[in-house]
Structure formats: C-alpha cells, structure tokens
Amino acid sequence: MPTHTSTDCSPEPEAAFVRVDDICQPLDWGRVFPARGPVHLDLGAGDGGFAAAFARENPGVNVLAVERLLGRARxxxxxxxxxxxxxxxxxxxxxxxxxxxxxxxxSVAVIHLMHPDPWPKRRHWKHRLVGEGFAAACARALEPGGEIRLTIDHPGYLKEIIACFDAQRALEAFRWLPGPEYPRSDFEAEFAGQGKVVFRQGWRKVSDLGVRE
Ligand SMILES: C[S@@+](CC[C@H](N)C(=O)[O-])C[C@H]1O[C@@H](n2cnc3c(N)ncnc32)[C@H](O)[C@@H]1O
Structure with missing residues (x-):
C-alpha cells in the first residue's frame, strides 16, 4: 500500500523555521542564522517568492521571512x-x-514591507498592520542607516502608512526605487500582469531621536 504523498517527498520545511523558546525575550540573531550578516526582515512574506530570491542573490544577507499563515510559512x-x-x-x-x-x-538593516494587506473595508481597518505603535517598533529595531522599503498598490493605506512613518523623528523618507535586478514579490508580479499601479517609498533611520513606543 502506498504510504507517501507528493508532499511527503518534498524537503522538510520545518528545518528553516525559527523556534521561539520565550515569547517575551528578544531573538538572538546569532542563534537564528548560522552565519553573521546584516539582517533583513520580510514582513507578511506570503509564499516567500521575494524572500527566497533575495536570499539566493544576496548570500551574505540574513533574511527572516515572517508570515502568520501556516501553509504559506511552510x-x-x-x-x-x-x-x-x-x-x-x-x-x-x-x-x-x-x-x-x-x-x-x-539590529535590523532592512525591513521589507511588500503589499501589506490593505483591508479595504473601513470596518476592517483595525486589522491593518501599520499603525503608530508598529512604526515606532520599526524605528527602534532598525540599526543606524537601516531602511524600511515599502511596496503597495492601495493609495488609501499608502497615505496612512506614510503618516505613521513620517511621524517617527528617527526616520527620514527617501525615494526608494529598486533596480531591474531586484526580485519581485509574488503579488508584485501578479499586479504587474494586471497593469496595476504600484507605489514605493523608503524611510531611513537617521538618529535615535524620538524612538519611542
Ligand atoms: C497581500 S499578501 C503579500 C505577500 C508578499 N509580501 C508579496 O508581496 O507577494 C500579505 C501577506 O501578509 C500576511 N500577513 C498579513 N498580516 C500579517 C501579520 N500581521 N503578520 C504576519 N503576516 C501577515 C498574509 O497572510 C499574506 O501572506
């Protein structure tokens, strides 16, 4: 009787999973990654098309993909x-x-925020990831000169995100434009195929002034 399905034969996804022993203690990057290197976070990484391509093309960079859905994380x-x-x-x-x-x-060199869920209906806005507290946490987490790179197709949420990050005195906005070699995320590729307009914006940590939560 066959005991294997096609998924049984695929490589074990859990090997790349980060185990959090204590949810109240900051992570130790030296234990998360086998080699030292700048840490990039891909928040809401989806199926990980961007994170994998970026990690492959930048072997000296440590990429942590954060995703709440188990199927996508796997x-x-x-x-x-x-x-x-x-x-x-x-x-x-x-x-x-x-x-x-x-x-x-x-401790973080770059935070990639690619197409955070816009929750278009007003009654769902409370589920949006980016708010004042989140922006403050990003400002605190970035090392001096570290960057937030945002890609989004939703103008209303874009405006809200800009207001949140601009309110952080430690951050300075800059025009972020990736070169053609920069990997596209899965959603980006899909939206490009649909001819959707995508907005980009960057913020850089210029000081520790005003980093608060
Ligand atoms: C619109 S998709 C974008 C995926 C990917 N960044 C891309 O551009 O292809 C948003 C992803 O973020 C995940 N997500 C949404 N809110 C999240 C949260 N608060 N924490 C972690 N993941 C989240 C969703 O499960 C989904 O996979």
Missing part, C-alpha cells in the same frame, strides 16, 4: 530547504508582535 520553509538557503529563515507569527517584542534594538 512553502517558504520548503523553498529554503530545496534551494539550500541557510540565510533564509521563517518565523510563523504576527509581524506586529514580532516587531514589538522579539526584535533586538538597532
């Missing part, structure tokens, strides 16, 4: 395992919690 883990990406790790958790409680101060 897909990212499978990509890391299949492609032998030791510098790609997956955390299955709510990004807001992670930013507030699990990221050590001034």
């Amino acid at each position: 897909k990212i883990g499978r990509k890391a395992a299949r492609q032998g990406l030791a510098n790609l790790r997956v955390l299955r958790l709510e990004s807001g919690y992670m930013m507030r409680y699990l990221v050590p101060d001034a």
Whole structure:
C-alpha cells in the first residue's frame, strides 16, 4: 500500500523555521542564522517568492521571512530547504508582535514591507498592520542607516502608512526605487500582469531621536 504523498517527498520545511523558546525575550540573531550578516526582515512574506530570491542573490544577507499563515510559512520553509538557503529563515507569527517584542534594538538593516494587506473595508481597518505603535517598533529595531522599503498598490493605506512613518523623528523618507535586478514579490508580479499601479517609498533611520513606543 502506498504510504507517501507528493508532499511527503518534498524537503522538510520545518528545518528553516525559527523556534521561539520565550515569547517575551528578544531573538538572538546569532542563534537564528548560522552565519553573521546584516539582517533583513520580510514582513507578511506570503509564499516567500521575494524572500527566497533575495536570499539566493544576496548570500551574505540574513533574511527572516515572517508570515502568520501556516501553509504559506511552510512553502517558504520548503523553498529554503530545496534551494539550500541557510540565510533564509521563517518565523510563523504576527509581524506586529514580532516587531514589538522579539526584535533586538538597532539590529535590523532592512525591513521589507511588500503589499501589506490593505483591508479595504473601513470596518476592517483595525486589522491593518501599520499603525503608530508598529512604526515606532520599526524605528527602534532598525540599526543606524537601516531602511524600511515599502511596496503597495492601495493609495488609501499608502497615505496612512506614510503618516505613521513620517511621524517617527528617527526616520527620514527617501525615494526608494529598486533596480531591474531586484526580485519581485509574488503579488508584485501578479499586479504587474494586471497593469496595476504600484507605489514605493523608503524611510531611513537617521538618529535615535524620538524612538519611542
Ligand atoms: C497581500 S499578501 C503579500 C505577500 C508578499 N509580501 C508579496 O508581496 O507577494 C500579505 C501577506 O501578509 C500576511 N500577513 C498579513 N498580516 C500579517 C501579520 N500581521 N503578520 C504576519 N503576516 C501577515 C498574509 O497572510 C499574506 O501572506
């Protein structure tokens, strides 16, 4: 009797999963990744198309993909395992919690925010990831000169996100435009195929002034 399904044969996705022993203690990047390197976070990483491509093309960079849906997190883990990406790790958790409680101060080089869920209906806006507290947590987590890179197709949420990050005195907005070699996320590729307009914006940590939560 056959005992294997096709998923049984795929590489073990859990090998790339980050285990959080204590949900009240900041992570130790030296334990999360096997080698030292700048830490990039991909928040709401989806199926991990961007995170895997970025990790593959930047082997000296440590990429943590954060995704709350188990099925998607497992897909990212499978990509890391299949492609032998030791510098790609997956955390299955709510990004807001992670930013507030699990990221050590001034330890992140880049936060990638690619198509955060816009929750278009007003009564659902409370579910949006980016708010004042989240922006403050990002400012605290970034190392000096560290960046937030935002890609989004929803003008209303874009406006709200801009207001939140602009309110952080430690952050300075800049025009972020990725080159053609920069990997596209899965949603970006899909939206490009639909001819949707995508907005981009960056913020850089210029000081520790006004970092508060
Ligand atoms: C619109 S998709 C974008 C996926 C990917 N960034 C891309 O551009 O292809 C948003 C993803 O974020 C995840 N997500 C939404 N809110 C989240 C949260 N608070 N914490 C972690 N993941 C979240 C969703 O499950 C989904 O996979």
